[in-house]
Amino acid sequence: MDDKQKAATAKKARKEARRAIRRTLDAESASTAHELGLPPTAVEVSASKSNANRPLPAPPAHLSSKDHTTICLFYQYKEPSWTVREHKAALNKVHELASQYTITGRGRCAPEGLNCTLTASANDIRAFCYALRSWNPTLFQHTDFKLEDGVAPEKRFRTFTLRKVEELVGYALEGSKAPSINRHAGRHLEAPDYHLQMQRKDTVIIDVRNAYESDIGRFKPPEGGATLLDPMMRTSQDFPKWLNAPETKEQLKNKTVMMYCTGGIRCERATALLNQITDAEPEFKTKGVVMVRGGIERYLKTFPEGGYWKGKNYLFDKRMEQAPANKTQEALMNDVDSSCCLCHKSYSHYRGQHKCAKKLPSGLTCAVPVIVCEADECQTIATQEPQRLECPLCVKGYQTPDTAPDLVGQKRKLGLIARGGTDVVTGQKVGVDGTDISVSQRLFVGKLPLTITASKLRQSFERCNCKVQGVHWIVDQTNHAFYGSAFCHMASLEDAQRAQALCFLRLSQEFSKKGNGRGKKKQQRMARMAFAPLKEGEVWPPSPGSFCEVEYPPIGS
Numbered sequence: 001m002d003d004k005q006k007a008a009t010a011k012k013a014r015k016e017a018r019r020a021i022r023r024t025l026d027a028e029s030a031s032t033a034h035e036l037g038l039p040p041t042a043v044e045v046s047a048s049k050s051n052a053n054r055p056l057p058a059p060p061a062h063l064s065s066k067d068h069t070t071i072c073l074f075y076q077y078k079e080p081s082w083t084v085r086e087h088k089a090a091l092n093k094v095h096e097l098a099s100q101y102t103i104t105g106r107g108r109c110a111p112e113g114l115n116c117t118l119t120a121s122a123n124d125i126r127a128f129c130y131a132l133r134s135w136n137p138t139l140f141q142h143t144d145f146k147l148e149d150g151v152a153p154e155k156r157f158r159t160f161t162l163r164k165v166e167e168l169v170g171y172a173l174e175g176s177k178a179p180s181i182n183r184h185a186g187r188h189l190e191a192p193d194y195h196l197q198m199q200r201k202d203t204v205i206i207d208v209r210n211a212y213e214s215d216i217g218r219f220k221p222p223e224g225g226a227t228l229l230d231p232m233m234r235t236s237q238d239f240p241k242w243l244n245a246p247e248t249k250e251q252l253k254n255k256t257v258m259m260y261c262t263g264g265i266r267c268e269r270a271t272a273l274l275n276q277i278t279d280a281e282p283e284f285k286t287k288g289v290v291m292v293r294g295g296i297e298r299y300l301k302t303f304p305e306g307g308y309w310k311g312k313n314y315l316f317d318k319r320m321e322q323a324p325a326n327k328t329q330e331a332l333m334n335d336v337d338s339s340c341c342l343c344h345k346s347y348s349h350y351r352g353q354h355k356c357a358k359k360l361p362s363g364l365t366c367a368v369p370v371i372v373c374e375a376d377e378c379q380t381i382a383t384q385e386p387q388r389l390e391c392p393l394c395v396k397g398y399q400t401p402d403t404a405p406d407l408v409g410q411k412r413k414l415g416l417i418a419r420g421g422t423d424v425v426t427g428q429k430v431g432v433d434g435t436d437i438s439v440s441q442r443l444f445v446g447k448l449p450l451t452i453t454a455s456k457l458r459q460s461f462e463r464c465n466c467k468v469q470g471v472h473w474i475v476d477q478t479n480h481a482f483y484g485s486a487f488c489h490m491a492s493l494e495d496a497q498r499a500q501a502l503c504f505l506r507l508s509q510e511f512s513k514k515g516n517g518r519g520k521k522k523q524q525r526m527a528r529m530a531f532a533p534l535k536e537g538e539v540w541p542p543s544p545g546s547f548c549e550v551e552y553p554p555i556g557s
């Protein structure tokens with residue numbers, strides 16, 4: 001059988017499988033609606049089903065690739081993590097397939113897996129997904145590719161970007177701190193079952209998104225049902241500290257814990273984190289930890305009138321937000337309890353990338369996105385006096401708990417870090433102090449502008465609350481010229497880890513305007529960072545006799 005015959009046979013098999021799935025779902029929809037006490041039109045059971053381990057839904061008939069685009073959201077964790085070589089191969093393969101199938105969008109690729117939001121024509125996006133499955137069927141056959149067809153063409157991304165990162169979600173749980181999803185992940189409930197669980201007592205439901213996302217929409221369980229808990233996170237890094245707080249544990253104790261997020265990826269790590277903590281602490285137990293399969297995105301498609309959801313689902317693509325398809329605009333407006341941060345008028349759109357300007361006790365700017373309405377006065381203030389912008393968390397004076405759980409110690413106790421020091425999640429060796437052997441106080445910083453100075457580099461780190469002890473310019477061994485890289489010896493290992501968690505270092509550079517422009521303009525540059533552990537026999541920092549920090553990089557010979 002040649003390749004064409006094999007392709008035709010596979011296509012026919014997928015078509016037959018889709019027909020069988022549709023027949024089963026039609027029967028299930030009627031019984032589910034009856035069980036929930038809802039009319040059949042209020043529940044779309046097929047939308048709650050994962051696309052993992054089955055053919056993807058066929059493109060809608062007569063859908064023009066010129067007038068419509070398709071959005072695909074997916075994530076896939078890898079445990080144990082990819083090695084350095086495998087990680088590089090994954091980056092290259094995804095780039096290759098994106099180019100081959102004219103894919104645009106953005107993604108993050110870490111040793112622990114892949115997370116993408118992509119756009120393309122309906123056929124091209126499906127071809128890309130099947131190509132991923134063919135490249136690594138053991139991994140991507142289990143991926144839930146969430147597809148939305150018929151999206152307006154202006155919602156399509158213009159380019160494709162794939163960031164190389166250390167962590168898919170910024171929980172600061174990279175490396176040896178990452179909880180095991182294979183052992184501790186929460187149980188997935190499909191949207192109808194998740195809906196029923198919200199009706200039950202002795203249940204709490206946690207929104208694991210950031211506070212600004214929750215402000216415009218959240219679940220509102222029925223009276224007498226689950227209790228909603230809001231961790232009030234400025235960033236995802238706040239979640240482990242909130243979960244470790246004694247008052248949080250008391251609220252979760254002996255309860256069924258439900259979690260939800262936009263598409264599911266944040267719940268994977270969050271549920272695993274909670275289950276690891278309860279496994280390691282005998283006095284702290286729950287009745288189980290569950291998450292909604294496919295996140296809010298699948299729930300709203302399953303319940304097109306909204307179900308127990310109130311407001312809008314904040315999205316990280318050009319759609320910006322998702323609302324229940326069959327909910328009227330009037331009903332949607334009645335759900336809104338967010339407001340403009342300046343005039344306090346009811347409003348629920350994030351536009352203009354405005355951020356909170358208040359200082360936190362750490363000295364850093366809050367920088368949480370804030371809502372500014374369309375009124376000319378508010379827009380003028382937001383542009384000309386951004387220091388007046390303040391998020392609801394800063395208005396309340398809310399501060400995140402300080403203490404994070406000892407995750408490495410818990411993993412040692414549970415046998416997830418073997419006696420020899422190998423972490424089952426990353427496959428890497430872990431030192432006696434709990435840090436990865438690959439972690440270093442020295443950082444490699446690349447993609448620096450040739451006009452950088454040691455002072456500017458230090459200032460960029462200090463804006464991120466990271467202190468630098470020394471800067472060492474890396475030069476070509478032949479001509480001794482600087483090509484945009486340096487080693488930075490950080491003041492402490494904590495400073496190095498805090499900086500490296502950012503993945504990119506934001507640099508401000510002034511340059512003269514071209515043409516008839518006068519004065520100078522600031523341009524933002526992003527430098528890459530990575531740990532630079534010492535090689536065997538290498539001495540660092542260099543001895544004073546052989547090294548002296550200089551302000552400007554060498555020009556070369």
